Amino acid sequence: MSVLLRGLKNEPVHITAIVTVADDGGSSGRLREEMDMPPPGDIRNVLTALADTEPLMEKVMQYRFSTGTGLAGHNLGNLLLAAMNEITGDFVTAVKALSGVLAVRGDVLPASKQSIRLKAEMVDGTIVEGESQIPLARKEIKRLYLEPEDAAPLAEALQAIEQADAVLLGPGSLYTSILPNLLVPGVFAAISRSEAPKLYICNIMTQPGETDGFTASRHVRVMYDHVGEAFLDTIIVNSSEIPQHVLEKYAEKGAAPVRYDRKELQRLGLHVVAKPLVTFADGYLRHDAKAVSKQVVSLIKRWRRSRNQEKE
Secondary structure, three states: OEEEEEOOOOOOOEEEEEEOOOOOOHHHHHHHHHOOOOOOHHHHHHHHHHEOOOHHHHHHHHOEOOOOOOOOOOEHHHHHHHHHHHHHOOHHHHHHHHHHHHOEOOEEEEOEOOOOEEEEEEOOOOEEEOOOOOHHHOOOEEEEEEEOOOOOEOHHHHHHHHHOOEEEEOOOOHHHHHHHHHHOOOHHHHHHHOOOOEEEEOOOEOOOOOOOOOEHHHHHHHHHHHHOOOOOOEEEEEOOOOOHHHHHHHHOOOOOEOEOOHHHHHHOOOEEEEEOOEEEEOOEEEEOHHHHHHHHHHHHHHHHHHHHHHHO
């Protein structure tokens, strides 16, 4: 997920989240095939995260039916987006309409109005198709590409990038969340042209089937290899220790902490911000939203001061 910020003076921060539309599994995959619409799952998750609603509404948006002919496996939030898509006749309008209902703080935009299918070429030469299937292959990924390769970017997404005070990438799955946005034609070009600082919030843990054994610098190098140039200014990484019982829980699934190799990151020309950024929820690790936000706002304010001094 790419997030863009505007504001940061005395007014509230305005967030525009640009979200991938490549999900092909579960409820989202069924809806994209049966209703010929972009997959709603990733959009639903971002809407829920940014919604200013009661906790009960979050549970409603994330509720998944376990029984019922045709309903079992479907997510209620996905069905709401599908209904809005039918009512408005346009997926982007549907997302905006549901954003209003949920009192979303900011804007949520798909990277493209087209359904995009991910394909991965593995190091052993095999091709794996589908976002949901790529991690399951449990093979080292050589490169990721989109089908169709000429998928049209959403004009509003490009405009948001041009107007951004900062461009944020992550946290999120490297191959199935971040790279799909960068590979949509026009999106990375807009990011590259932007003079705003470009920040990457690195994942806390590796993801089985995607980033097994990855360091923070390898995450960055994979992005650079796919877009063909270095473009990030800053990387934000977690520095706090993770309790042993939590590590053991993740190790059972094949995940381990992402090691931030400071010297390698600095060789890449990156400013490294290493802070305690972890919170725990139901035994699982999450980025502490307040701690991350504090670092992001501080970095942008410092960047602005530097720019103003250069102009004087």
